[in-house]
Amino acid sequence: MKSKLGVTFAVAGAFAAGIVAGPMVGAVAQEGSRAETYRLLSLFGDVFGRVRAEYVETVRDRELVENALNGMLSGLDPHSSYLSPRNFEDMRVQTRGEFGGLGIEVTQEGGYIRVISPIDETPAARAGIRPGDMITHLNGNTTQGLTLQEAVEQMRGERGTSIRITVRREGEARPLELAITRDVIRPQIVRFRMEGNDVGYIRVTSFNEQTETNLRRAVQTLRNQAGTNLRSIVLDLRNNPGGLLDQAVQVTDDLLDQGEIVSTRARRNEDAQRWNARSGDITGGIPLVVLINGGSASASEIVAGALQDHRRAIVMGTRSFGKGSVQTVIPLGSGNGAIRLTTARYYTPSGRSIQATGIEPDIEVQSSRQDNSQQASAQRERDREQDLRRALRNEGSNATQAAPPPPPPPMNLPQATLDRIQRQPPEGFPSLDPTKPETDFQLQQALVLARSLGPAPQRRAQR
Known part of the structure; x- marks a missing residue:
């Protein structure tokens, strides 16, 4: 019994000492007395000691502690987690591309x-x-x-x-x-091609350390290929799960001449941040059409939301995933891995939090045929951030002033153009295949819109 108690109090004391010495004790103490904090840590140590001593099989101490860390973090929201040393290294490799x-x-x-x-x-x-x-x-x-x-x-x-x-x-x-x-x-995160001789197509599949560099290369190549014939660009962010915040900021900066890109608001007001665009649009102001869908999340929503708010692009497709939170990866020291912790919500330039709501397209176009039944409607609303267990709520409704609605499409589109855009594919249309434009209904409609924007190639060539 003495041995078991020794383990219990040693573990509890170690955890208590770590928290007292670290920056978290103040935050913990705000929720209750310091005595209560010590009592809860002692409870943890007691459970740890009992499992270590009495579980039916021998369990490694590291395994027990990592399981406890996993439970503590995953119980907060769907995106906070503990990264073991191996997973931490895998994550760093992944962000390198x-x-x-x-x-x-x-x-x-x-x-x-x-x-x-x-x-x-x-x-x-x-x-x-x-x-x-x-x-x-x-x-x-x-x-x-x-x-x-x-x-x-x-x-x-x-x-x-x-x-x-x-x-x-x-x-x-x-x-x-x-x-x-x-x-x-080795994902090719930025793909591009000309659609005809007047519209450029760029698909961005994720945001890692190579995204912005590859986007610049894509835009420059398209402009060199098409010359003065380049009428507009379709930026495809469908099924882009996101990635690095700084890459989303840099990509948006490349496509804007000025103005706010995104802001983040954390638990403490002094931790709020704001990013603004610098002068210089790498496209030269060519009209943009941005494609999104329910798989467009996080960093891709930052890009789409900023371009929409500034009326720099027309956003087309279906409502995005709705992940409006920022995760910070905090290393825990050599050999201890890291924690991925949700530390802030982000807001589009107009003040919209898209957490659990997503980006609504300016022009909705479905990828597959849907009827108006309740079942089909419910299916369209599934599989997004709002459906995840413990997802953060959208706090826009708690603000002193409601966030402004998304702006209208950035250009006065003629009714004839809007009439040409179909919202649902016809009966029997093939399934979505982004590698084949002839079977990608959303891309087809984006090209219809893109060709209605900007001056005709002949007129531009004469200037």
């Missing part, structure tokens, strides 16, 4: 793993993984009860090894079994 695994962006919902978006031209995308798929089993073992990090770690592995994934998909009566072979993921 290369990592190993399946090529899939996931979150946690209802105890299972839900797909936000597969990355283009990766094993997950080639296997047919879709946004909204619920991953219920990995190699026949349920994902129920796994933390998000544990599930991600199982999906990663050496190139050439395979994994069996069971997914539950809306509209499918039976679960789908998919065998996927892992690969080194």
